[in-house]
Amino acid sequence: MAGVSTATVSRVLNEPERVSAKTRSRVEAAVAHFDYTPHFGGRALASNRTNTVGAVIPTMENAIFARGLQALQEALAADGVTLVVATSNYDPEREAEQIRVLLGRGVDGLVLIGEARDPALYAMLERRGMPFVLVWSWRPDCPWPCVGFDNRAAARAMAERVLDLGHRHIAMIAGVTRGNDRAAARVEGVRDALAGRGLRLDESNLIETPYHLEAGAQAARRLLADSPRPTAIVCGNDVLAAGALTEVRGLGLKAPADVSVTGFDDIDLAHALDPSLTTVHVPHRRMGQAAAKLLLRLRAQKGETTNVVFETALVERGSLAPPGK
Amino acid sequence: MAGVSTATVSRVLNEPERVSAKTRSRVEAAVAHFDYTPHFGGRALASNRTNTVGAVIPTMENAIFARGLQALQEALAADGVTLVVATSNYDPEREAEQIRVLLGRGVDGLVLIGEARDPALYAMLERRGMPFVLVWSWRPDCPWPCVGFDNRAAARAMAERVLDLGHRHIAMIAGVTRGNDRAAARVEGVRDALAGRGLRLDESNLIETPYHLEAGAQAARRLLADSPRPTAIVCGNDVLAAGALTEVRGLGLKAPADVSVTGFDDIDLAHALDPSLTTVHVPHRRMGQAAAKLLLRLRAQKGETTNVVFETALVERGSLAPPGK
DNA sequence: GTCGCTAATGCAAGCGCTTTTATTTTGTTT
């Protein structure tokens, strides 16, 4: 209709500046008239690019990843890149499988949560030259491009604050650490803090459990049945902490008077609780944006990779107080 | 390597039963050996199918859609279909744009939230023969394939329960109704209930606001500044209700003694609150599964479409009580 | 007007797969 070859149409769509203004407007008119959309497959086949990146997250069901993901998506969209999200349900095998699915879908980049992962998988990604970035996790000498924060140091800081307030009998409700370096690092951080005061987190004071409200509640029930009761429960995550708080109330106890509770992540819900939750604030959105930026850079040129580390902040709210207060 | 033509490889991958066991295993060995993944673009180009469906949701940031989406994704994955999610941030123009992006990505089906939408958009989808299903919304004579529940009836039932308990001065915090039929239907439902008792929801007792904790809190502050105070605040959504509850506490009032609060959606958080939230339970997961099933059917054959309606249930928890109790 | 140079466009060769059609192999029947 515009009286030009398909090559010109292609150029109008992809590099408009290479086409004269006159032809371009004619082509654009035809495109608009026929409501034409380029065929994705043809495009992918010819250019060997899909302008798609994939992310595998543990779950969409709790809000932990939602905000960061949203920011990631927005930042990618600004560069015309679409985000495809898959979930692993915190299962390493399932994660590997989902990564394969995404590769099969021709993504040209990956965002993965955390670092703990079969080396063979990393090898495969490198062999294929697939750019990827790890988010949510960071440690001083991580060999992969990553954007995150120091889970261990943050957990340590939180536990130290709890100790500073005078707590000595501290229990922890952690996420499942298998295949989850963040959960594991948070446990280590708490151990670090306790060790600094000559204390230790023995087995009876540490419960690992999936990140669900109900699981947090159950864990709290078990911990609080102990005698003497712990005076503080440090949780690996806000959802667990929310569950714990609910259970504290359910047992007829008062937080923080009878037992203090702390969380991690600072999801919205944290200050809707009563008492509002003392937790570790994590800059979800900025992490998502930084991840997008880094991944786009990796994709464009195999340039140097600069890992990005964010600071976390301890947010003190009502759920933490000195013991017996 | 397997000594067969590409045609045979293709068959092994797509219709294994059409290939003899011997050749098949040879091909599979070669596939495994070279870690071969079919090229997505080639596939899409040749078969004109991407095995991808798109969903446009308002936001990932609050948990409302997370669970349903997760279920949708799982159900689609069981059929080898990948879900691509885009967000509109409750903005109709942005939604239209995202739909175009997804079409451009060659999705072969769409899941959209709610029904309110430019007719031209529906026309375009039909013209292209693009299968789609509407979720989260249902009304008796919806002309499009939909899977949802009757928001209006559910809101009405909730408001009637509030009235039954003796409340007469009822206020409402609703979501923004522009381009959001669910939010609008919920307001209508509350109006219906009030009208049934000869009452009405006048302007000073209805605040429309985005679905955020903080917005809910602010709205509650304004409503509770009224004199006399409303004895019950019906919220269009659990997040708003959580914000309202926080504010009630912040004002030094007690729920439900001074003011009852109700929500809608029954997100997890609802029973972690104190008081726990009386709300309308919505079968998110089942909705997601049903949407997947319907969409896959539509995609396979342009057969008859049976809309699916789910029942909602009023879940009474601590935040609702008779006035002054 | 012709020439040379650059900018704009067209030509045509794939990209890696699926699918129809043709051919070969295998198995069955007589």
Add this chain to the structure above:
DNA sequence: AAACAAAATAAAAGCGCTTGCATTAGCGAC
């Protein structure tokens, strides 16, 4: 063992786009 049918495989033609290269148009200088 020949003849045939059925099953398995190969051959080859695209699918709709991008892109390197060839061609043409446009334009200023002589």
